[in-house]
Amino acid sequence: QKEVEQDPGPLSVPEGAIVSLNCTYSNSAFQYFMWYRQYSRKGPELLMYTYSSGNKEDGRFTAQVDKSSKYISLFIRDSQPSDSATYLCAVSSWGKLQFGAGTQVVVTP
Amino acid sequence: EPEVTQTPSHQVTQMGQEVILRCVPISNHLYFYWYRQILGQKVEFLVSFYNNEISEKSEIFDDQFSVERPDGSNFTLKIRSTKLEDSAMYFCASMGTSTDTQYFGPGTRLTVL
Numbered sequence: 001q002k003e004v005e006q007d008p009g010p011l012s013v014p015e016g017a018i019v020s021l022n023c024t025y026s027n028s029a030f031q032y033f034m035w036y037r038q039y040s041r042k043g044p045e046l047l048m049y050t051y052s053s054g055n056k057e058d059g060r061f062t063a064q065v066d067k068s069s070k071y072i073s074l075f076i077r078d079s080q081p082s083d084s085a086t087y088l089c090a091v092s093s094w095g096k097l098q099f100g101a102g103t104q105v106v107v108t109p
Numbered sequence: 110e111p112e113v114t115q116t117p118s119h120q121v122t123q124m125g126q127e128v129i130l131r132c133v134p135i136s137n138h139l140y141f142y143w144y145r146q147i148l149g150q151k152v153e154f155l156v157s158f159y160n161n162e163i164s165e166k167s168e169i170f171d172d173q174f175s176v177e178r179p180d181g182s183n184f185t186l187k188i189r190s191t192k193l194e195d196s197a198m199y200f201c202a203s204m205g206t207s208t209d210t211q212y213f214g215p216g217t218r219l220t221v222l
Binding site for chain 2 (some may be wrong): 008032034036041042043044046047049050051088090093094095096097098099100101
């Protein structure tokens with residue numbers, strides 16, 4: 001069983017729609033949960049970080065963690081064409097990050 | 110805003126040659142990492158480094174790989190004898206002490222011919 005499962009997409013949405021992304025993980029020892037954005041052939045850029053179950057909001061982005069289900073989500077409100085990228089979930093227990101495969105998101109004008 | 114930098118952005122080498130990839134982590138960070146991403150695949154952990162020694166490494170990080178912090182600012186990854194399958198993007202990351210939040214550099218694209 002993979003440590004982190006993430007649907008690779010692509011996920012295509014019209015501008016202004018809500019983008020909904022999710023990952024599942026297998027090991028309950030993971031305590032830290034992150035979402036990164038990656039543009040083609042660039043480094044991952046940290047978007048959201050959380051370590052507790054519940055919601056965390058930052059501007060148009062909301063990260064959600066459900067530790068009982070081992071499920072993490074990222075929501076992007078009012079999506080823009082500039083949000084088109086690959087979104088990576090990552091989990092860790094300290095240090096080493098385990099990444100999902102990344103979901104490619106395309107926001108069409 | 111402080112950022113992780115990496116050089117070169119692209120390195121082309123012949124199979125069997127040695128390469129050194131360089132990183133300058135964020136200045137007050139103490140934990141350093143290397144990851145790689147083969148084209149079309151997920152980002153994979155290679156090695157973590159703290160207090161001048163390796164703290165954890167993956168099965169990918171075999172005897173052909175080594176890391177070093179030669180001075181107070183640089184962090185390097187050396188591949189002694191490159192193979193075709195080493196072709197990938199290599200990312201350096203660094204982390205401070207207050208949170209488990211790693212910041213990534215822009216990557217070095219390594220092409221082994």
